[in-house]
């Protein structure tokens with residue numbers, strides 16, 4: 001009996017996704033061996049990220065440029081296989097010019113370490129590069145203006161896994177209106193061979209401490225998928 005027919009629907013979906021990714025990976029290895037993979041040839045993500053960062057430093061693509069202190073581009077290892085994506089910079093991130101340096105960032109660092117993930121395993125950025133005043137929700141026109149920057153970062157980094165932090169980043173990346181509690185912990189295909197694993201935003205876990213375990217569980221899943 002084929003293995004798929006003995007699985008529950010969600011297991012079946014996971015199995016099909018795994019098989020699909022294995023095929024894409026094998027095909028990519030085949031192209032690499034023959035020097036036909038254009039993406040591998042172009043790889044110098046560090047330089048490309050730096051150049052891209054410089055090119056948008058003075059961006060005035062939406063009204064948030066008026067109130068920002070710094071444009072918060074991203075941080076981490078440009079060769080990382082895991083990319084974490086949050087919503088937008090907060091007050092401390094805006095002041096420092098680096099994402100996830102405030103209380104939510106500290107909680108995230110703690111849970112990443114508990115899940116066995118190291119700083120060099122990740123790159124982290126937000127959907128919006130400038131802070132919405134008072135940490136209000138991003139507006140549709142701000143997302144429309146800024147999302148191409150995140151997509152470009154993803155294109156340069158080409159991570160194996162994107163872990164979207166919270167409802168906002170998850171809905172934007174998956175183009176869905178579904179809530180984060182039903183999406184979290186369920187891997188989905190983002191494009192070609194990149195999977196998204198949605199999880200809770202660490203800031204939400206500060207206000208709901210019982211959610212901390214769910215965040216940890218999802219990060220452990222990310223770690224397993226990376227090794228799998």
Ligand code: SF4
Nearest residue numbers: 059061062129130146
């Ligand atoms: S939020 Fe994005 S689009 Fe708006 S000014 Fe900042 S970098 Fe430009």
